Amino acid sequence: xxxxxxxxLSALLFGIGAIGVLVRRNxxxxxxxxxxMLNASNLAFVAFARTNGNLDGQVVAFFxxxxxxxxxxxxxxxxxxxxxxxxxxxxxxxxxLKY
Amino acid sequence: xxxxPATTGEAVxxxxxxxxxxxxxxxxxxxxxxxxxxxxxxxxxISLAILYISNAAPFLGMVQVIVYTGAVMMLFLFVIMxxxxxxxxxxxxxxxxxxxxxxxxxxxxxVILAWGLGSALxxxxxxxxxxxxxxxxxxxxxxxxxxxxxxxxxxxxxSALLITxxxxxxxxxxxxxxxxxxxxxxxxxxxxLGEEHPGNRPNPGIYARHNAVDTPALLPDGTPTExxxxxxxxxxxxxxxxxxxxxxxxxxxxxx
Numbered sequence: 001x002x003x004x005x006x007x008x009l010s011a012l013l014f015g016i017g018a019i020g021v022l023v024r025r026n027x028x029x030x031x032x033x034x035x036x037m038l039n040a041s042n043l044a045f046v047a048f049a050r051t052n053g054n055l056d057g058q059v060v061a062f063f064x065x066x067x068x069x070x071x072x073x074x075x076x077x078x079x080x081x082x083x084x085x086x087x088x089x090x091x092x093x094x095x096x097l098k099y
Numbered sequence: 100x101x102x103x104p105a106t107t108g109e110a111v112x113x114x115x116x117x118x119x120x121x122x123x124x125x126x127x128x129x130x131x132x133x134x135x136x137x138x139x140x141x142x143x144x145i146s147l148a149i150l151y152i153s154n155a156a157p158f159l160g161m162v163q164v165i166v167y168t169g170a171v172m173m174l175f176l177f178v179i180m181x182x183x184x185x186x187x188x189x190x191x192x193x194x195x196x197x198x199x200x201x202x203x204x205x206x207x208x209x210v211i212l213a214w215g216l217g218s219a220l221x222x223x224x225x226x227x228x229x230x231x232x233x234x235x236x237x238x239x240x241x242x243x244x245x246x247x248x249x250x251x252x253x254x255x256x257x258s259a260l261l262i263t264x265x266x267x268x269x270x271x272x273x274x275x276x277x278x279x280x281x282x283x284x285x286x287x288x289x290x291x292l293g294e295e296h297p298g299n300r301p302n303p304g305i306y307a308r309h310n311a312v313d314t315p316a317l318l319p320d321g322t323p324t325e326x327x328x329x330x331x332x333x334x335x336x337x338x339x340x341x342x343x344x345x346x347x348x349x350x351x352x353x354x355x
């Protein structure tokens with residue numbers, strides 16, 4: 001299996017995740033799209049590791065997973081906190097920070 | 100271990116999992132309800148785990164299943180339940196033309212990334228990590244060797260990050276009680292002196308033709324009342340329609 005197949009799949013998932021971040025309004029769904037982008041980059045790292053024949057790419061993907069897990073915990077806590085004060089999970093609501 | 104020479108089995112596995120992963124990703128950005136998005140996302144993550152394993156990264160595949168599908172997605176579902184299943188997306192565009200611009204730019208990003216990286220790698224044969232795996236006796240051992248030698252500092256910093264994240268989540272999710280908790284007596288007074296009827300609400304299906312939870316109870320004059328439907332169902336709009344014609348027919352039959 002040529003590594004470029006995995007890279008193209010990873011690019012496709014990354015792009016779909018980016019579209020999701022830009023288009024969706026619900027903060028949780030935007031967050032899930034960010035997770036999708038992280039996963040896509042992980043796939044690219046794993047494919048690169050296999051292409052180069054060393055395990056560094058896999059280690060980097062592992063660290064990306066750790067950071068993503070930490071990020072999810074804090075991000076979801078912020079979403080819950082915003083929902084408690086505003087009764088809404090829409091990312092258009094907290095624009096009051098502007099004024 | 101699936102190694103360097105491309106096997107037909109790997110190609111089949113790749114195409115099946117790739118199609119499932121893209122399907123899940125498309126479902127994630129198109130589903131209206133957040134719960135459906137989370138389930139599509141889980142499909143994508145499991146497909147990616149299989150792709151990791153077929154890419155000679157069994158450790159990462161297992162971590163993907165345990166951490167992402169197991170912990171992260173369940174946390175997402177948990178928060179969706181806290182925030183409310185009715186928190187579906189609004190379809191109003193705040194910035195005019197944003198959706199089409201986002202679609203165009205996203206597709207352009209896909210084309211640039213796929214074309215650039217894909218064509219750069221198209222002639223490169225995969226070396227395969229079999230040799231690297233064999234050096235220390237396996238994939239897990241190889242990764243462990245790298246983490247605890249070359250990436251030791253990063254690994255230590257990761258522990259600080261995890262502790263900070265756990266602390267941050269606790270601080271953010273903590274709710275300060277400004278007022279003392281209401282006692283049972285106060286709650287009871289509030290209930291009987293309040294505007295609402297202190298008694299039970301009508302059960303679903305009272306005087307109705309079905310006893311399903313989503314069937315509204317009928318008031319004595321035959322009109323359905325939404326008060327009998329549980330709150331989450333009401334918020335979701337899952338209320339079974341009541342055929343007024345039927346009700347009138349029954350009334351007429353009774354009066355004869």
